[in-house]
Amino acid sequence: MEQSSLDRFFPEYPAIKNLFKVADGCIEHPLVKQKKVSHRLFQHRIAEKIIGKNALVVLPTGLGKTIIALLAVAEILHQTPGKVIVTAPTRPLVEQHFDTFRDMMVDEIKMGVMLGSSPPKKRIEIYNNSDIIFSTPQCLSNDYENNRYSPDKIRLLIVDEAHRTVGKYAYVDLCARTSAPILGLTASPGGKKAKINEVITNLKTEIIEARTRNDPDVKRYIKDINVEWIRVKLNNEMIKIQSILEDYLYSKIQRLQKIGILSYKLANNVSKTELLGAREPISKRFGRNKGVMFGAIHNQTLAVYAFHCLETLETQGVSQLRDYLGRMAEEEKKTKSRKAFLGDNRIQDVLELARQFSKISHPKLKHIHGIITAEVKRDPECRIIVFTQLRDTIPTIIHEMEKDGIDFRRFVGQARRPDGEGLRQKEQKEILDDFRNKRFNVLIATSVAEEGLDIPDVDIVIFYEPIPSEIRTIQRRGRTGRSSIGKVKVLITTSTRDEAYLWAEVQREKKMRGIIHWMEVKGIGIKR
Numbered sequence: 001m002e003q004s005s006l007d008r009f010f011p012e013y014p015a016i017k018n019l020f021k022v023a024d025g026c027i028e029h030p031l032v033k034q035k036k037v038s039h040r041l042f043q044h045r046i047a048e049k050i051i052g053k054n055a056l057v058v059l060p061t062g063l064g065k066t067i068i069a070l071l072a073v074a075e076i077l078h079q080t081p082g083k084v085i086v087t088a089p090t091r092p093l094v095e096q097h098f099d100t101f102r103d104m105m106v107d108e109i110k111m112g113v114m115l116g117s118s119p120p121k122k123r124i125e126i127y128n129n130s131d132i133i134f135s136t137p138q139c140l141s142n143d144y145e146n147n148r149y150s151p152d153k154i155r156l157l158i159v160d161e162a163h164r165t166v167g168k169y170a171y172v173d174l175c176a177r178t179s180a181p182i183l184g185l186t187a188s189p190g191g192k193k194a195k196i197n198e199v200i201t202n203l204k205t206e207i208i209e210a211r212t213r214n215d216p217d218v219k220r221y222i223k224d225i226n227v228e229w230i231r232v233k234l235n236n237e238m239i240k241i242q243s244i245l246e247d248y249l250y251s252k253i254q255r256l257q258k259i260g261i262l263s264y265k266l267a268n269n270v271s272k273t274e275l276l277g278a279r280e281p282i283s284k285r286f287g288r289n290k291g292v293m294f295g296a297i298h299n300q301t302l303a304v305y306a307f308h309c310l311e312t313l314e315t316q317g318v319s320q321l322r323d324y325l326g327r328m329a330e331e332e333k334k335t336k337s338r339k340a341f342l343g344d345n346r347i348q349d350v351l352e353l354a355r356q357f358s359k360i361s362h363p364k365l366k367h368i369h370g371i372i373t374a375e376v377k378r379d380p381e382c383r384i385i386v387f388t389q390l391r392d393t394i395p396t397i398i399h400e401m402e403k404d405g406i407d408f409r410r411f412v413g414q415a416r417r418p419d420g421e422g423l424r425q426k427e428q429k430e431i432l433d434d435f436r437n438k439r440f441n442v443l444i445a446t447s448v449a450e451e452g453l454d455i456p457d458v459d460i461v462i463f464y465e466p467i468p469s470e471i472r473t474i475q476r477r478g479r480t481g482r483s484s485i486g487k488v489k490v491l492i493t494t495s496t497r498d499e500a501y502l503w504a505e506v507q508r509e510k511k512m513r514g515i516i517h518w519m520e521v522k523g524i525g526i527k528r
Helices: 005-009 041-050 065-079 091-104 120-129 137-145 170-177 193-202 236-258 272-276 279-286 290-315 318-330 336-343 345-356 363-378 391-402 425-436 470-477 497-522
Strands: 021-023 026-028 055-058 083-087 111-114 132-135 154-160 182-186 207-210 225-232 384-387 408-411 442-445 460-463 486-493
Touching: 041 055, 041 065, 041 207, 055 065, 065 083, 065 091, 065 154, 065 182, 083 091, 083 137, 083 170, 091 111, 091 132, 091 425, 111 120, 111 137, 120 137, 132 137, 137 170, 154 170, 170 193, 225 363, 236 290, 236 318, 236 345, 272 290, 279 290, 290 318, 290 336, 290 345, 290 497, 318 336, 318 345, 318 391, 336 345, 363 384, 363 391, 363 460, 363 486, 391 408, 391 442, 408 425, 460 470, 470 486, 470 497, 486 497
Parallel strands: 055 182, 055 207, 083 132, 083 154, 111 132, 154 182, 225 486, 384 442, 384 460, 408 442, 460 486
Antiparallel strands: 021 026
């Protein structure tokens, strides 16, 4: 291994031992406010090990990755002058980190938030006059590209949600530009060895410190999470629509299979990922025969539309399918593939049935209603999060909640969608503050609530549908089980894509745990 970052940047640095004192159950440090940071031994140990190194910290949601970063920052700034950069993917996350550091570190440390919405002149001023700078990676990367300031004085770059450090994401550029130590933080590095290797490489990782909920030094600070899978069946009306869509989908896949695309599987076993990935092999194989290539791409596109319709019907409901097809039909300028899709008699039948049966509720709604009303009756101050993939589903869940006067809030991104206006960041913050202070019971959220945001410990997390992402599943699940035994309810429609997604997520999470063990054996990280 090359000379460590510690030697390069801090030749005078003392041996990592007892850097953080403990008194009355709290961390004592010259740059940390008194009685602000509770002492947790695993955080203390990790912080001491990573200082001055290119490190990746893998820790489940709610176990204090930000505190570990804060302790490392405090010691680095205590020992040497310079700047620390704290990056996060979104503005709310950036501001959340700023609030945490400002609350816990002494006032002598100068801090500033830099965002793309601020004028460049203002950003330069903040950069030059701050000890700790909080920013999105896109803003920093753009400013470095335009030579507005230099990364030379950086003593530590912190990369939150570090699993994003892949491909062309701005984190990759930032890491390449700095020669300072890099601290990556994530709840899950992912379930594919190639992707994890890419993250490790881009972060220039020298040491990996990982913990799971079952590790002895972590387990004392958290509670168990009980996961229950609740299976429901489609009603007859939904099965009728499902049958037509499957007939259409499989006919398109079979056309692709006749020319050697996706031919290694039965048509009814082809996944959405495989279908989306078919575009590249089609182009490579038939690039010289434009007629065959465009015909194959056309069929692949139609199959993707049909797959999305099936997925929407099975996992969300009839009204969501109606809305999706309705929006497609109302487009003024339709592509050739959309015209062909909507013009097929089978899809016309599907749209007609979706309109006819749109008031029929998905069987999942009955279970959500039962779970929530029982919990609110048991504890009027309980907090529940319902996660759903599609914003189109939120109005149907809201309608179900309104029947019994359940107090809820909708939590979505900023974009305006057919279900209504998005939420500005100020509105998002107000909702989370109200939720934290128990002013309402139920938060109905899309993926915007999965990553990083400071959402309080909740009594129950409900998945309206399984998701095939181990990272997102871990993030959702981590919203419960911090101070009391957590409960997770996952709603699954039998004999549908729900079951396939559940199986895929379980396998990916299992594989991810194996990969972390592989990294231990290989000697890359997790040295305790």
